[in-house]
Each structure stands twice: as C-alpha cells, then as structure tokens.
Amino acid sequence: PEQAFLRRLLIGELRHGALDGVMVAAVAAAADVEPAAVRRAYMLSDDLAEVTTAALDSGVDALAGFTLQVMRPVQPMLASTAADAAAALAAGQSGPAIADVKIDGARVQVHRDGDRLAVFTRSLRDITAEVPGIVAAVRALPVDAVILDGEAVSLRDDGRPETFQVTMQRLGDG
Numbered sequence: 445p446e447q448a449f450l451r452r453l454l455i456g457e458l459r460h461g462a463l464d465g466v467m468v469a470a471v472a473a474a475a476d477v478e479p480a481a482v483r484r485a486y487m488l489s490d491d492l493a494e495v496t497t498a499a500l501d502s503g504v505d506a507l508a509g510f511t512l513q514v515m516r517p518v519q520p521m522l523a524s525t526a527a528d529a530a531a532a533l534a535a536g537q538s539g540p541a542i543a544d545v546k547i548d549g550a551r552v553q554v555h556r557d558g559d560r561l562a563v564f565t566r567s568l569r570d571i572t573a574e575v576p577g578i579v580a581a582v583r584a585l586p587v588d589a590v591i592l593d594g595e596a597v598s599l600r601d602d603g604r605p606e607t608f609q610v611t612m613q614r615l616g617d618g
Contacts (some may be wrong), residue, residue, distance in 0.1 A: 482499055489516070
C-alpha cells in the first residue's frame with residue numbers, strides 16, 4: 445500500500461500539498477542532489493514525475509534545464525512568517541526592502557503568448573473562462589508574451605475593493 449501511495453503521489457494521480465516537501469526531499473536524496481535544485485525544478489514544471497526522471501537520469505544538470513515558460517503555470521512562492529520585522533528583513537535579503545499594502549484578493553497567474561492567454565489560481569486551476577475582465581485587461585497590454593502574478597480583487601462601482609468573500613465568490617472559490 446505504501447508503494448502504491450507513493451507511486452500515485454509521484455506521478456500526479458494523488459495531490460497532497462503537505463507531502464510535496466517530503467517528496468522533494470526524497471527525490472533529492474535518491475538522486476544525490478541538493479533539495480533546492482529539485483524544489484526549483486518542481487516549482488517551474490509542476491510535474492514531480494518529470495522532475496524525478498530528470499534528477500535520477502541526469503542529476504543536477506537536468507534540473508537546471510527547467511526554466512520559466514509562458515503558458516506553463518508556475519507553483520506560487522508563498523510568504524513565510526518571521527518573529528518580527530527585523531527578522532523578516534534579514535531572511536535572505538540581498539537588496540533594498542520594499543513594502544506594499546496588502547489587499548485580500550485571489551492570487552492569480554496570467555500567461556499570455558500572442559493570442560493565447562490563460563489565468564491560473566494559486567492551485568494552478570485554469571479559470572480563464574471565469575475572469576473575462578482580467579482576460580480583456582491583459583489582452584489590451586502592448587506585449588506579445590508575459591507572465592503576470594498578483595492579486596485579483598473585485599471592485600465596487602465606486603472603484604473601492606470588494607470584500608475577500610465577494611472576490612472569491614466571483615472567482616468560483618478559486
């Protein structure tokens with residue numbers, strides 16, 4: 445049963461986000477590569493079976509070949525907690541810090557390649573058909589290819605943001 449469980453998890457038949465870190469560490473150990481290399485490749489491909497095959501067959505060089513590609517959704521980088529502002533600024537900071545107002549919305553990733561366009565949620569669900577306003581706005585941009593990542597927020601008639609609950613209802617709880 446354990447082998448069947450791991451096989452289904454590895455090839456994507458079973459999705460369980462809490463186990464992604466365990467599987468990434470297991471792949472790194474089996475391939476004798478740094479976990480960071482496996483995490484990076486998995487973030488860019490969202491296909492653990494493909495990453496595992498590359499790591500086991502060709503090691504770190506194959507993992508470095510995974511790159512950002514328009515129309516292939518990327519797993520989101522999520523915020524992590526810190527004890528206080530000083531600790532947050534010290535963690536991995538290599539340049540000036542920037543702060544911004546956080547408005548609760550739905551995390552989306554928009555990919556455009558010429559006439560092709562797709563909008564994905566943070567779970568990488570394609571919601572393109574559900575967000576015609578976002579689609580129209582991105583089609584109006586003077587670009588041929590782009591990947592955008594950010595918060596989608598429903599607006600009231602007066603231009604102020606709707607509540608998080610209204611935004612999520614409009615996106616189908618995406």
